[in-house]
Amino acid sequence: MNPEPDERLAALIQACIKGDKNSQKALYKSFYGYAMSICMRYSMNREEAAEVMNDGFMKVFTKLTKYDTSRSFKGWLRKIMINTALDNYRHNLKHYYQQDIETSPDVSASGNVLADMAYEDIVGLVQKLSPAYRTAFNLYVMDGYTHEEIAEMLSISVGTSKSNLSKARENLRSLLKKNKDEYARYSR
Template sequence: MPEYNSAVLQELLDGCLKRNRRSQELLYKQFYGYAMSICMRYCKNKEEAKEILNDGFLKVFTKIESFDVSRSFKTWLGRVMINTALDHYRQEVRHDIFVEYEAAEQVTVDETIISKLSHEELVHFIQQLTPSYRIVFSLYVIDGFAHEEIAERLGISVGASKSNLSRAREKLREMLSRLNIDNYDRVTR
């Protein structure tokens, strides 16, 4: 979907600046799906994603004056949602251990299997990863952060970020290979 009609979006943003509840509601409804798709990648289930989504929109409404209108609102909203998910992660899962290895092996995931999955199926597999693997995988692979940025945001070393990415890829590869075997077993019966 292209960026929401710029005149209508500007009107909604102006209304949000004035704390107009109707403008906030319309902005929320318009970007709910986009924001939820981001939150789902960082959470283990839909309920947690909704909590992060609502916290994220609260930040949007309280910090709307910091949005630079010369930039894409959707990009700014995406960053707010990612940062909110990371804040949630830091609050809820402080005890999760980021494993560090000097030489984290690179594991590749079969792209042909991934290309056959729907977005929902792929998100489902990502949600099955441990929180640390899920966060690093989403930040690096989907949102394009560098390991240095991930390390800084999560308070871990670059090596830990690389290791968690490698392990996340390995877990996904295992899940996808099981899926492939399960599908093969169903077809051959």
């Protein structure tokens, strides 16, 4: 009889703690898709996401002894990936182009464009946001953090967090409208 998934994961984690490279490779492969989906939301492109994810897995492997086995491994991994993405954001902040809030278009999309879009397309639109807007959007909408928590994590004011979220939503509406218009043009 095969061991239960939780037992297999616990055994895999213990082997990783002991430094078994094959177990580390198996853990990486098992959670690659999940970790990459988190990192893609916070990154400009797939290459940056892969770099963030690999940095995150390095942290996972070096901190596995701190993992509390009474809690969800996926939740612990998620937190590490988000924090690694935020570290990357802070580190590269001086290189990112931040769109001026005043020049951001105020266009609302009508119709349900999201229903016709694939997950990758939606993530692609989120990646087109400026880093500050993308980060606030992901932390608040996708990961459920409060504006107070976001402000503390990013060392910004609560008002800036709220403003970045608002502008992210405006920019996404504009991008969705543009996407809808292009879709209508090509589907004729």
